[in-house]
Amino acid sequence: MASPFTDPAFYADRYPTYTALRTSSPILQVSLDGGTSTSAVVTGYDEARKAFTAPLSKDAGAYFADRPSGRSLHPAIARTMLTVDPPEHTRLRRLVTKAFTPARVDGLRPYIRALAEQLVGNWESGTELDLVEELAGPLPVTVICQLLGVPTTDRDSIRAWSTDLFATGDHQRIDAASHALAGYMAGLIEAKRAHPDRSLLSDLISVHDQDEDRLSEDELLSLAVLLLVAGHETTTAAIGNSVLALLQHPAELEHLRTSPHCIADAVDELLRYDSPVSIATWRWAPEDVELAEATVPAGSPVFVCPGAANRDPAKFPDPDRLDLGRANAGSHLAFGHGIHRCLGAPLASAEVEIVLSVLLAHSPGLRLAVPADQLVWRQSRLVRGLVSLPVHV
Numbered sequence: 578m579a580s581p582f583t584d585p586a587f588y589a590d591r592y593p594t595y596t597a598l599r600t601s602s603p604i605l606q607v608s609l610d611g612g613t614s615t616s617a618v619v620t621g622y623d624e625a626r627k628a629f630t631a632p633l634s635k636d637a638g639a640y641f642a643d644r645p646s647g648r649s650l651h652p653a654i655a656r657t658m659l660t661v662d663p664p665e666h667t668r669l670r671r672l673v674t675k676a677f678t679p680a681r682v683d684g685l686r687p688y689i690r691a692l693a694e695q696l697v698g699n700w701e702s703g704t705e706l707d708l709v710e711e712l713a714g715p716l717p718v719t720v721i722c723q724l725l726g727v728p729t730t731d732r733d734s735i736r737a738w739s740t741d742l743f744a745t746g747d748h749q750r751i752d753a754a755s756h757a758l759a760g761y762m763a764g765l766i767e768a769k770r771a772h773p774d775r776s777l778l779s780d781l782i783s784v785h786d787q788d789e790d791r792l793s794e795d796e797l798l799s800l801a802v803l804l805l806v807a808g809h810e811t812t813t814a815a816i817g818n819s820v821l822a823l824l825q826h827p828a829e830l831e832h833l834r835t836s837p838h839c840i841a842d843a844v845d846e847l848l849r850y851d852s853p854v855s856i857a858t859w860r861w862a863p864e865d866v867e868l869a870e871a872t873v874p875a876g877s878p879v880f881v882c883p884g885a886a887n888r889d890p891a892k893f894p895d896p897d898r899l900d901l902g903r904a905n906a907g908s909h910l911a912f913g914h915g916i917h918r919c920l921g922a923p924l925a926s927a928e929v930e931i932v933l934s935v936l937l938a939h940s941p942g943l944r945l946a947v948p949a950d951q952l953v954w955r956q957s958r959l960v961r962g963l964v965s966l967p968v969h970v
């Protein structure tokens with residue numbers, strides 16, 4: 578069976594495919610890999626919002642119990658907050674939310690600004706460089722390492738393992754990286770236990786609720802690894818996609834330059850326009866599930882597509898237009914919705930906001946160094962992001 582997701586053209590520009598799928602039906606059974614088995618693919622906005630709160634399961638363990646996958650992913654990555662259902666999920670989310678507070682994100686803002694200024698401050702006027710390599714890549718991994726308390730000297734290894742984890746299709750590479758990263762994190766947890774500091778990891782080690790419930794050793798490990806992975810590639814993609822969208826829309830860029838107080842709304846519209854998590858993580862229907870007009874049959878995997886839902890004209894008029902003044906941009910589903918809604922959304926938004934404001938101040942003449950149709954996009958269903966973004970400074 579032909580699959581739109583195996584066509585390299587899909588990764589260069591997903592939006593015509595999303596429009597075709599949504600027009601055919603906002604929930605459609607589609608083959609992901611060209612094989613005979615199909616998954617429900619959700620491309621309509623209302624349907625996606627419903628799917629995010631429907632009684633679908635994220636418990637991969639239950640689904641794959643009688644379907645051997647032949648994989649050897651480290652258990653800390655195979656089983657995380659993103660792959661469990663209530664009540665286990667509720668408990669984990671409650672404990673991590675106690676440590677990962679809005680005050681902690683606010684406290685990181687000066688660090689993020691100083692880091693962005695340092696990275697951009699190194700650029701020489703009149704040169705050409707890759708903005709992913711020089712800014713969008715290093716900034717989020719450095720911020721997430723700072724948050725967790727990962728020593729500066731280990732950040733390059735973290736970046737390499739984390740990149741490997743997103744190597745769609747290359748199971749051997751993904752599984753090996755999962756073991757390397759989990760092994761490293763287990764050592765770091767041991768070190769923080771012996772010498773606690775003010776990092777989020779130290780706080781997660783000691784966090785407890787009224788009933789003295791704490792995170793177990795396995796839970797701590799999988800949370801630490803999840804935060805690292807979830808907070809890195811997604812934010813790299815968000816920065817790259819946002820800068821590209823602005824460079825392609827000079828009038829909108831000028832609007833932002835003259836109205837810097839609009840930056841938070843602008844970031845919402847940028848996340849809507851080219852959503853970094855284009856197809857959300859894996860779900861499945863443990864029984865027949867009614868979703869809008871459709872029934873997802875028991876046993877079917879379900880892929881909700883924020884990238885498609887955020888371009889649904891029924892919700893966002895003229896959806897393919899970047900409009901930094903769009904009134905309802907904040908209703909986007911770029912961070913998901915429901916109980917699994919992105920835990921790092923405030924941090925991610927702060928990073929994109931700060932990076933854009935630093936770029937506006939330091940690099941007024943920034944422009945694309947290659948035609949947009951020559952840009953190379955990652956071949957990942959999950960993350961829509963650039964491999965590189967060559968710019969003239």
Ligand code: HEM
Nearest residue numbers: 658659807808811812815857858912913917919920921925
């Ligand atoms: C612009 C950057 C980001 C985007 C677009 C993004 C997007 C998302 C989305 C769509 C989900 C829900 C997935 C689903 O339901 O299938 C999610 C979950 C999650 N994100 Fe993010 N994310 C970003 C940055 C971050 C950062 C910086 C962190 C950590 C510091 C983070 C941590 C998480 C965690 C832990 C979850 C799982 C929440 C749960 O299962 O309850 N994300 N993210």
